[in-house]
Amino acid sequence: MGKKKNADRWASIENGEAKSAAASQYKAPSNEPKFVHPAKLAKPRKLFDGEEVQRVLVHGALNGKGNKRKLEEAPAKKNKRVKSSETHRSSYIVEDPDDEEVTIVANGSETTFKKVVVEEEEVVDFNGLESDEEVVDEEIDDEDELEIDEDDFRINPEDIAEYIDDEEEVDDEEEVEDEEEEVEDEGEDEEEDEQEVEDEESDVSEMDAESDDEGFIAGKDREAIVIGKDKSMVYPAKHVDFDAFPFTDHDSVVTASRAFGFLISPCDVQTFFDNFYQSNVLVVHRKQPAYFGNLFSTPRLSELLENNHLEYGTNINIAQYKNGARTTLNGKGRAYPQIVKQHLNSLCSVQLVNPQTFDDRIWYLCEVLQELFGCFVGANTYLTPAGSSGFAPHWDEIDAFLLQVEGRKYWRVWAPESPEDELPLESSDNFTEEDMKGREPVFEGWIEQGDLIYIPRGYIHQARTDVKTHSLHVTVSTGRKWSFANLMDQVIPEAIGALTENRLKLRKGLPIGLFDMGGVIDLDYSQEDHFVDQFKMVVDRHMSMLRNLVADQLLDSSVDSLAKEFMKQALPPRLTDAEKKHSVIGSSVSLLANNLVDFNAKTRVRLIRKHTQRLLMESEDSAFLVHRMNNSRLFEGREEQIVDYPISGIDVFRALSNAYPEWRTLEDVFSARETRKCSRKDMLDGIQRLFQIGVLLVRN
Numbered sequence: 001m002g003k004k005k006n007a008d009r010w011a012s013i014e015n016g017e018a019k020s021a022a023a024s025q026y027k028a029p030s031n032e033p034k035f036v037h038p039a040k041l042a043k044p045r046k047l048f049d050g051e052e053v054q055r056v057l058v059h060g061a062l063n064g065k066g067n068k069r070k071l072e073e074a075p076a077k078k079n080k081r082v083k084s085s086e087t088h089r090s091s092y093i094v095e096d097p098d099d100e101e102v103t104i105v106a107n108g109s110e111t112t113f114k115k116v117v118v119e120e121e122e123v124v125d126f127n128g129l130e131s132d133e134e135v136v137d138e139e140i141d142d143e144d145e146l147e148i149d150e151d152d153f154r155i156n157p158e159d160i161a162e163y164i165d166d167e168e169e170v171d172d173e174e175e176v177e178d179e180e181e182e183v184e185d186e187g188e189d190e191e192e193d194e195q196e197v198e199d200e201e202s203d204v205s206e207m208d209a210e211s212d213d214e215g216f217i218a219g220k221d222r223e224a225i226v227i228g229k230d231k232s233m234v235y236p237a238k239h240v241d242f243d244a245f246p247f248t249d250h251d252s253v254v255t256a257s258r259a260f261g262f263l264i265s266p267c268d269v270q271t272f273f274d275n276f277y278q279s280n281v282l283v284v285h286r287k288q289p290a291y292f293g294n295l296f297s298t299p300r301l302s303e304l305l306e307n308n309h310l311e312y313g314t315n316i317n318i319a320q321y322k323n324g325a326r327t328t329l330n331g332k333g334r335a336y337p338q339i340v341k342q343h344l345n346s347l348c349s350v351q352l353v354n355p356q357t358f359d360d361r362i363w364y365l366c367e368v369l370q371e372l373f374g375c376f377v378g379a380n381t382y383l384t385p386a387g388s389s390g391f392a393p394h395w396d397e398i399d400a401f402l403l404q405v406e407g408r409k410y411w412r413v414w415a416p417e418s419p420e421d422e423l424p425l426e427s428s429d430n431f432t433e434e435d436m437k438g439r440e441p442v443f444e445g446w447i448e449q450g451d452l453i454y455i456p457r458g459y460i461h462q463a464r465t466d467v468k469t470h471s472l473h474v475t476v477s478t479g480r481k482w483s484f485a486n487l488m489d490q491v492i493p494e495a496i497g498a499l500t501e502n503r504l505k506l507r508k509g510l511p512i513g514l515f516d517m518g519g520v521i522d523l524d525y526s527q528e529d530h531f532v533d534q535f536k537m538v539v540d541r542h543m544s545m546l547r548n549l550v551a552d553q554l555l556d557s558s559v560d561s562l563a564k565e566f567m568k569q570a571l572p573p574r575l576t577d578a579e580k581k582h583s584v585i586g587s588s589v590s591l592l593a594n595n596l597v598d599f600n601a602k603t604r605v606r607l608i609r610k611h612t613q614r615l616l617m618e619s620e621d622s623a624f625l626v627h628r629m630n631n632s633r634l635f636e637g638r639e640e641q642i643v644d645y646p647i648s649g650i651d652v653f654r655a656l657s658n659a660y661p662e663w664r665t666l667e668d669v670f671s672a673r674e675t676r677k678c679s680r681k682d683m684l685d686g687i688q689r690l691f692q693i694g695v696l697l698v699r700n
Contacts, residue, residue, distance in 0.1 A: 216422070220440035222415040224281035227267060228451075240293035242361035245576050247368060251661040252609040256372035259365060263401055263452060263476070272454075278399060278423060278479070281413055281443050282454040291450035292405050295361055296381060296474050301350075304358050305337040317351040318343045319390040321462075324433045326392040344383070349390020352381040355474070356571060357633040366476065367571040371611050375482040376569040378635065380475045384409070389464040392430035398477040400455045404447045406472035407465065411453060413443045414460040424458045425485060431460060447473075491558045495550045499542075506542055511535055563614040564626050568640035572631040573609055582697040583608060597691070597698055599684060601667040604699040605691075607660050613695040615645060615653050623647055629694040643693050649686020651675045656690070663699065 240246050240262070247258040261269050267282060276282045310316050312330035318340075320327050329348055331339065340350055356363045356379050366377040384390050386407075393412075414436070416422045446466075447453050455461050457479060465471045500506050511517070517531040525531070581587040607613070613627040625645045632638040645653070655674040656664070669675060670683050690696040 216419050217415075219415050219417050220442060222280060222442055224283055224413065224443035225276070226283040226285065226443070226445075228285040228287075239290050240295070242293060242295050242364055245364065245574075246293075248576060252368075252371045252611065256368050256370075259368045260372055263403070264454070276454060276456075278456045280456065281415075281459065282452075283443060283445070283447070284452040285448065286450045286452075287448075289449040292403055292474075295365070295403065296355065296359065296405050296472070298383060298406060298470075298472055300359065301352060301381065301383060301472075302337055304352070304355070305335060305340060308358050310335045310352075310358075315353050315357075316340070317353060318348050319351060320346075320348045321389040321392055322347075324392075326390075326430050344385050347385050347388035349382060349384040349388065351390070352383075354634060355379050355381050360574065362474065363571060363633060364574045367574050369476065369478065370566075370570050371609065373478045373482075374611070375478060375566060376480065376571070376635065377476065377478045378480075379477065382471070382473055382475065384463075384465045384471045386465050386470050387467040389462070391462065392432070393436055393460050393462040394430050395424060395428045395458050395460045396455075396477070397425055397427045397457060397480060399457050399479040401476040401478075402447065402453045402455065403474045403476065404449050404451045404453075404471070405474055406449055407469045408446050408448045409463045409465055409471040409473065410446050411443065411461060411463045412441045413453075413455055414439050415442045416458050422458055423456075423483070425481070425483060428460070436460070487558060487562065490561060491550060491554055492546075495546055495554055498554070499546055499549050503542075503545060505538075506545075511538075560614065560616050563611075564616060564640075566611075567614055567626045567628045568631075569636055570628045570631060571633060572628050573612055575608075579608060579697065582699055584691055584694045584696075598700050599666060599687060599698075600700075601665065601670075602700075603666050604663040605656065605666065605669065605687065606663045606697050607656055607690075608695050608697050610660055613690075613693075615650065615657075621647055623650060625689075625693065625695075627693060627695050641693070643689070645689060646682065646685055648678060648682035649689065651678050652683045652686035653690070656696075663697075 247255050247262065249255045249258065257269055264272050264282065264284065267276075267284065272282065304310065305316075311333060312318070312335050316330070316335040318329040318331075320329060329343065344350060356366045362379050362381075366379055369377045382390065393414075417439070442459075443453070447463075463471075511530070511534040513527045513530070514535060516525050516527040517535055518525055518528060575583065575585065577587050608629075612629060613625055615623060615625055617623050623645045625643045627641050627643070630638070630641050651674045652669060655669050655672040658674065659669075659672075664672075666684075666687065669687070670678075670680060675683055687696070691698055
């Protein structure tokens with residue numbers, strides 16, 4: 001059986017196999033029934049970061065006993081499977097796509113099953129996997145046909161038998177339920193049926209709430225993963241030059257993947273998001289002090305202090321942790337280099353709060369990563385003299401990637417002790433040494449120059465320097481106010497307003513005598529018998545209507561709202577000279593020359609980034625563009641950039657967005673399927689508007 005290429009949208013773009021990013025991600029809908037192989041449910045997915053380094057794949061998950069995941073090294077060969085040299089006595093699947101049967105080989109014996117054909121909307125739950133997250137909306141065509149490899153997927157026939165038995169039990173239960181339903185009283189009114197559904201929904205909600213505690217690993221049992229101790233680890237010999245836009249690709253999403261892969265290497269991007277993101281500490285030892293190249297340095301910090309008006313409290317913090325207490329020693333006004341030097345000599349730590357505002361290299365790195373995380377990415381730098389510590393134990397409300405660029409630092413990191421402490425939305429106060437007594441850290445050790453440590457949101461951490469050398473590290477942060485809770489804070493009030501406007505019953509007054517129906521204190525409420533029918537059931541119905549409204553009508557618009565907020569907060573793109581030359585910004589422009597930007601049939605155009613702009617609808621006949629081209633490098637330092645956009649140009653924007661990152665001639669754009677009903681004048685107006693606000697690249 002011939003091998004098929006792995007359907008990896010990231011690799012297909014980087015290898016040039018896809019005509020465009022849109023083409024690599026889009027599949028036409030099909031009404032044909034499809035076969036979903038059980039092994040498909042367990043198939044891992046990789047995001048290649050473009051760095052020619054070894055990958056460390058982390059398999060499995062931490063269990064309640066605190067066992068560490070096993071680490072395996074895999075060569076960085078794209079679209080190749082990793083073969084194991086070991087011989088396993090296990091089960092595997094043999095399948096011919098043209099055959100109607102699947103053969104299970106278990107320790108030498110064979111068992112044959114007929115293939116299961118799954119309808120388009122069905123979800124198969126095989127062997128306890130969450131298939132609704134991994135299979136729904138996926139399609140397997142001839143080009144992307146699943147390949148089965150003995151060393152990659154091993155499934156026990158007993159699991160299949162158990163799965164079939166479970167299905168039979170479900171069928172039997174359904175038959176019994178059908179018989180019981182036929183015997184039920186047919187005189188139940190519509191309101192009682194609705195109440196039964198609501199009760200079931202309430203039960204599901206309670207089960208979902210309780211499931212937060214399931215599988216939670218507390219404190220020291222959630223061990224950090226440390227990789228890179230093996231001296232055989234190989235890293236790129238060439239030092240990264242951040243002045244040369246080292247990760248830039250014509251597709252901004254690929255650029256982001258490469259940059260992030262560089263930060264966490266040798267762990268690959270998909271492994272990180274599957275096993276570490278917001279769940280576990282990752283430590284990478286590289287034994288390569290110059291790994292982060294010219295990203296940042298102590299002389300660079302001195303240069304920024306000399307050449308910029310950096311103020312205490314706003315840009316610079318002076319902190320000291322001594323005798324179990326943290327002290328802030330900020331002055332007033334501008335922070336001058338000689339005064340900062342005195343603080344360092346007094347064993348104080350110096351924090352630069354927003355280096356991306358003043359340093360182009362950190363700006364580039366943070367801006368690039370925004371395309372991957374979809375939210376604001378910022379940074380801090382911390383210069384700490386030898387033999388000192390600047391901060392007390394605390395947790396942050398962001399996910400932190402700590403890049404050690406000079407010296408070394410000794411870190412202690414503690415995992416959350418309860419589900420309530422997991423992923424907090426606000427930073428903590430400072431903890432004392434007494435607070436941390438009896439708590440065992442999940443990681444304790446040195447982070448050397450060139451190393452990285454990832455600390456998820458909510459993990460308590462503290463560090464100190466070596467008595468012989470200083471430390472300088474850059475913290476890249478992401479995920480601030482970027483949670484489902486923040487989404488619901490925004491969506492629910494909008495939904496209540498929309499529902500109130502259209503639902504008369506929601507505008508009715510509360511029942512008379514409500515205070516005599518119930519309360520927290522257990523009293524003899526005179527009208528308690530009316531509490532359920534006049535209050536609780538009514539509120540439950542309103543909540544059900546609210547839930548349906550959000551799910552059916554507001555989720556799409558909520559994504560647009562989040563994108564609008566992102567465009568307001570995000571860093572502007574750092575453009576290369578070529579991008580400036582072909583944009584409205586220009587490069588070495590001669591103002592008196594007559595070489596104007598011309599728009600004709602042969603003019604080639606493309607959007608400058610995938611996520612630099614967002615087209616939003618204000619009403620059925622009004623649209624506007626929100627973008628981050630002219631944002632300040634200071635967080636929310638400038639008003640959001642909103643520009644009216646002609647309704648007649650929406651199809652042009654759609655054509656350009658779908659074509660990204662490919663260049664298209666205006667002739668191609670005007671003849672695209674999205675713009676067939678538009679006039680050339682309307683289309684040209686839309687093109688020129690995009691160019692004028694800076695989000696379009698143009699080549700004559």
